[in-house]
Amino acid sequence: MLIDAPADPTLLFAIKDLGIEKFDFVVISHRDRDHVAGLPAVISTQSLEIEEIFIPADATKNAASHQSKSLIASLADAKRSKRIKVSRDLDDAVGDALSGGRFKIEVLGPLFEDAMTGPGGVAQDGKMISSNSASAVIRISCDDGGSILLPGDADQRSFEALEARGVDLTADILVFPHHGRNATVGHERGFARWITELVSPGQVYFSVGRGAIARPSPEVLLGMREAAPNAYIACTQLCAECAPEPLAENRTIGHLGGLPSSGAALRTCCAGTLHIDLNGPSLRAPDPREHQKFIDAVAVDPMCRRAVA
């Protein structure tokens, strides 16, 4: 199963390195480009077999843009040439129908009634549904093992709706929503504390690039650490807030696992591509001790270690 596809060749290289020849399911949490723009190449690659793609419709996206045209053309081509089933029904009504083997895969959100309206529409509570508030929230659990919550870019409205419905969001691992930022600027610390309390994770991961805007935001880190002070934290790439400069050329990057990592070539990876074993659950790569040594070597003021006032 593949969840989300950024326009980053690292994804294609990782699929190849892992020897993956088939996905039973490809799930796109929502239609923001950093989650879907890599899908055209994934589904157009003729050597990769895919059974079914779940991708939501989204009225906030411009269908006349080159991104939308490429996406729709590649989906149409995949349906025609590879007979891939394309479904837009991705909501909590799917339940755990995607489960298989030792893994239970639950689609906790969006709620069916929000998905029926979709992004761009007005929900039953009178609030506008954005792409983020309709983002899929997925939990994967392993029999006799751990669990991971993948909430995409789910925002405050999404979590409020799930909490109001009494949905259990607990998981051993949280991939923090929206790359560690929240649109509710000014309320980020409280939002992060609340989300972390809902999930109660022992490990928190941030899927981030190295942009001009700090991701994760310092306030989110503080709120998250207030709620889970002992959680292990890892960011995929170095935030400029932590390390203004890449790792010096004379230092060796030795902590990454064998998989390709975005930022490695530019020496701006942090934990890089994460290899998570849900049996533990534990982080197989990078080795946490080596990851911490890397942070020692490159970060001036790492957000994951700042004092929580």
Place this chain on the structure above:
Amino acid sequence: MTVGSAEEAAIGLGDLADLTIAIYDDNREEALSLEIELGDLGVGGVVVLPAEHRDLEAALQAVRDHANAAVCDHVLRIHADAEFSGAEMIEGLVAADTPGVLVTAFAADVGMDIRPHLPSIPAFIRRSQLSEDPLIVLEELNNCRVEMLHGRPAHREAFRTPIYIERIATINGEHALDARIGSWQLDEVIQFPARMLGEHWADSPDEAVGQIFFAHVNLGARKPEELFLEQLEPEPVDTQEAELHFS
């Protein structure tokens, strides 16, 4: 200055004394300057070949007669009257198991003249890079040799993806297409000649604007100038769905 053994190992070309590089450039001054710089790096032999051949095969033979590697300038028609380009020369040399590096000074050439040959050209550099550090010639020759031996590296591995044709322009009297590459850097536009789409589209390039094509593209490329397109094809038509229409 000579390259030490550690640097030789890093470059990967082995014993530089065994290497003879042919320089093929219609600008003799540029060629002589590069000859001195490569000699200073410890290359065993450097031969400046007169760019006097009109025929590609003759030029390729001249390189193979005098050297086991080559550096070719792309534009060979300014000071000579070659009927081929440096890109075609490197393509021919690589096909004949001779590593080569293409040098180009003009950005416009990359999209229009060089891109169609890029799948077969493992190494090309800008003239400005050459001026900054001639060692890049040896590094790129080694990259070329490695690709010839072991296949394309990750950044040149091709994946099938959609291509959206955004605009048409005329460059040096030829129809050029501006395109967006699916699943690649979404804010970048690349240019390629309309003739790459085949005869029909070369004759009616306006019809391609707004259309989707598919191609195998090296999506690991970092810059537009590194991208190549293979197996270009129009968006397939779904004949099965067409059959479902009722009259």
